[in-house]
Amino acid sequence: MTQEEIRQSVLQALSDIAPEVDLATFRTDLGLRDQLDIDSMDSLNFLIVVHEQLQVDIPEADWARLQSIDELVEYLRGRIST
Amino acid sequence: MADFVMPSLGADMSAGTLAAWLKQPGDAVKRGDIVAVVHTDKADVEVEVFTSGVIERMLIEPGTEVPVGTPLAVIREEGVTAAPAAPAPVEPVPAVAVPAPVPPVATPSRSAPGVPPEHRLLISPSARELAHELGIEVGVLDGSGPGGRIQRRDVEALATAREAASKEVAPAAPPPTVPPLPTVPSAPPLSPAAERSAAMRRAIAASMSRSKREIPHFYLSQTIDMSRALAWLGQENLRRPVTERLLHGALLLKAVALALREVPELNATWEGDELVRRDDINVGVAIALRGGGLVAPALHHTDELTLEELMHALRDLVSRARAGSLRSSEMSGPTITVTSLGERGVESVFGVIFPPQVAIVGFGTLVERPWITEGQILPCPIVNASLSADHRVTDGHRASAFLAAVDRLLQEPEEL
Numbered sequence: 480m481t482q483e484e485i486r487q488s489v490l491q492a493l494s495d496i497a498p499e500v501d502l503a504t505f506r507t508d509l510g511l512r513d514q515l516d517i518d519s520m521d522s523l524n525f526l527i528v529v530h531e532q533l534q535v536d537i538p539e540a541d542w543a544r545l546q547s548i549d550e551l552v553e554y555l556r557g558r559i560s561t
Numbered sequence: 562m563a564d565f566v567m568p569s570l571g572a573d574m575s576a577g578t579l580a581a582w583l584k585q586p587g588d589a590v591k592r593g594d595i596v597a598v599v600h601t602d603k604a605d606v607e608v609e610v611f612t613s614g615v616i617e618r619m620l621i622e623p624g625t626e627v628p629v630g631t632p633l634a635v636i637r638e639e640g641v642t643a644a645p646a647a648p649a650p651v652e653p654v655p656a657v658a659v660p661a662p663v664p665p666v667a668t669p670s671r672s673a674p675g676v677p678p679e680h681r682l683l684i685s686p687s688a689r690e691l692a693h694e695l696g697i698e699v700g701v702l703d704g705s706g707p708g709g710r711i712q713r714r715d716v717e718a719l720a721t722a723r724e725a726a727s728k729e730v731a732p733a734a735p736p737p738t739v740p741p742l743p744t745v746p747s748a749p750p751l752s753p754a755a756e757r758s759a760a761m762r763r764a765i766a767a768s769m770s771r772s773k774r775e776i777p778h779f780y781l782s783q784t785i786d787m788s789r790a791l792a793w794l795g796q797e798n799l800r801r802p803v804t805e806r807l808l809h810g811a812l813l814l815k816a817v818a819l820a821l822r823e824v825p826e827l828n829a830t831w832e833g834d835e836l837v838r839r840d841d842i843n844v845g846v847a848i849a850l851r852g853g854g855l856v857a858p859a860l861h862h863t864d865e866l867t868l869e870e871l872m873h874a875l876r877d878l879v880s881r882a883r884a885g886s887l888r889s890s891e892m893s894g895p896t897i898t899v900t901s902l903g904e905r906g907v908e909s910v911f912g913v914i915f916p917p918q919v920a921i922v923g924f925g926t927l928v929e930r931p932w933i934t935e936g937q938i939l940p941c942p943i944v945n946a947s948l949s950a951d952h953r954v955t956d957g958h959r960a961s962a963f964l965a966a967v968d969r970l971l972q973e974p975e976e977l
Contacts, residue, residue: 499851516851518904519808520879530803539798539806 480559485533486552492528493548496521507548535559562724563612563717564632566695570601570892571768577601578626579633588616590636595888597633602764604856604882608889611695612717614638630695638721695720754852761854772913776831780911781957782947783964785971787927791942793974809927810901811872813944813967815977817899817922818842818864820966826955827948827963828896830917836954845895845915846875848882856882857898857915858891868977903927909945919951920960922967 490502497515506514517525526537535558537545545551567577580598590596591613599606617635621627695716702715751759772778790812798806821828821842829838843859850856860866860874881887897918902910903926910923925945932941946967950960970977 497851518849519810520876523803523806523808524876524880526803526806536803539795 480533482552482556485555485559486548488532489529489548489552489555492525492532495528496524505548507552510546511548511551512546529555533559562617563614563636563638563721564695564724565596565610565612565616565634565636567599567627567629567631567633568608568889568893569629570599570606570889571603571764574601574629574764576626576628579621579623580605581623582619582634583607584616586616586618590614590616599889601892602760603854604761604887604892605885606887606889606892610636612636612638697723758853761850765855768915769913772916776914776916776919777952778914778949779952779957779960780947780949781960781964782909782911782945783961783968785944785946785968786932787942787944787971790971790974791927805869805872807868807872808875810924811868811875812971812974812977813901813924813946814844814846814860814863814875814899815866815868815871816967816970817897818844819970819977820963821897822864823966824955824959824963826959827920827950829919829954830896831919831951831954832917836919839896841896843894843896845898845918846878847898847900847912848879851883856887856892857895857900858882858887859894859896861890861894897922899924901925903944909947911947912949914949914951919954921949923947923949 486507490505490507493500493505493511493515494502497517500515511517512522515521522542526542530536533555535555537554537558541554545554567579570577578600580600582597584590584594584596590610592609592611594610595607596610596616597608599608614636617637619634621631621633627633697716697719702719704715787809791809794807794809794812801807825838826836828842829836831837841862842864843861844863845857845859847855847857858878860871860878863871866874878887878891895915895918898912898915898921900910900912900921901924903924906926908925908928910925912921912923914921923946925947927942927944929940930943931938932943933939934941946964948960948964
């Protein structure tokens with residue numbers, strides 16, 4: 480899976496849990512939680528959708544240090560290719 | 562025949578708009594089926610039916626606003642033949658069968674001094690809820706359960722009897738037609754989203770104003786060491802797939818529910834001028850909606866759920882609240898509310914009680930603070946738990962016992 484495919488999957492997951500997000504203006508290099516009004520339940524649902532789409536289970540400790548979508552995509556690329 | 566009526570989906574709801582029918586005349590339904598969507602000021606709510614049978618006919622068209630208690634449809638109950646030419650013979654009906662209005666005052670026996678409220682009227686919570694939904698005063702019901710306890714079937718029997726009696730008295734009466742509520746003169750048009758938001762704010766304003774006007778609140782708070790709970794949760798989640806992961810909010814909710822068993826007067830409603838304790842512990846969860854607003858639907862039987870069940874139910878409830886598909890039993894059922902603003906970094910929240918409930922519990926954010934343990938100052942994750950309670954029904958001593966119980970329960974997370 481290419482990095483762009485991973486990115487699209489992640490953004491799709493984001494749209495699922497936060498339908499109001501405007502992907503055209505959303506900054507993937509900035510903090511996810513800083514830009515969106517999401518809570519812990521949203522975060523968990525987001526991780527579940529990512530898991531369903533990419534078959535990657537992100538541990539809580541890893542998720543806590545991932546700030547932006549770019550960081551998440553990079554993390555997932557490493558997990559998928561290994 | 563049984564009427565399916567516009568339910569009361571909150572203490573301040575006086576009317577609702579039938580948004581859509583999800584069933585057609587002739588469809589079979591069973592108790593608990595969702596048959597309609599009702600639009601209220603706070604949400605679109607999926608309304609369940611409390612009678613099994615076949616939908617005989619609809620009485621109200623979608624888009625019509627009608628008062629709470631208005632018949633929306635007629636359901637032919639199981640075993641009843643369709644559209645009888647004459648009213649079916651009915652069993653003798655107690656004197657209460659004629660739907661005489663009952664003044665909303667406590668009967669002498671219910672207000673007898675020195676008798677605990679729960680002994681004044683034995684009624685199951687679900688029966689009370691159904692009676693409320695059907696507009697039946699619980700004081701006129703006879704209980705067929707153990708010790709004369711009023712069961713759901715007693716409510717249903719009286720509702721059926723009243724329906725039959727009303728037809729016997731006036732067999733030629735046409736189906737009830739309900740004039741739509743007068744419409745408000747047209748105002749500058751708002752977008753649908755803006756109108757929904759404004760309606761929700763009005764509903765919240767009405768409820769909160771009533772609360773602050775009528776309920777003598779008092780407030781307590783307690784700082785709780787969360788190190789054991791979080792350590793246990795971390796270990797639990799390590800062995801769980803992401804789909805089964807627990808949030809610490811589930812532990813807080815379960816601790817509240819179990820603490821209510823120890824201080825049951827907080828799991829109650831204030832009706833008229835008396836406390837009505839609830840047997841079922843249905844914790845309402847304050848859920849912020851996208852685009853603004855708030856709803857607080859119930860997690861039924863919160864104390865009886867395992868943490869896994871509670872987490873699944875919570876996920877489902879939050880998702881449906883934000884998708885606008887809550888159910889009527891969830892909107893009318895909370896016996897206490899829990900609110901948390903910890904997600905936004907707030908350390909303490911002192912909530913306003915949702916009438917007719919008598920308490921609301923607040924949790925702040927998890928934060929690390931210096932904590933003295935065995936003479937040593939150590940960093941410790943703590944959470945501030947608050948309780949806003951109704952001073953008419955309890956006092957600081959009992960309220961502090963409740964918060965102490967929440968604290969104690971969270972120190973043994975594996976037992977939750």
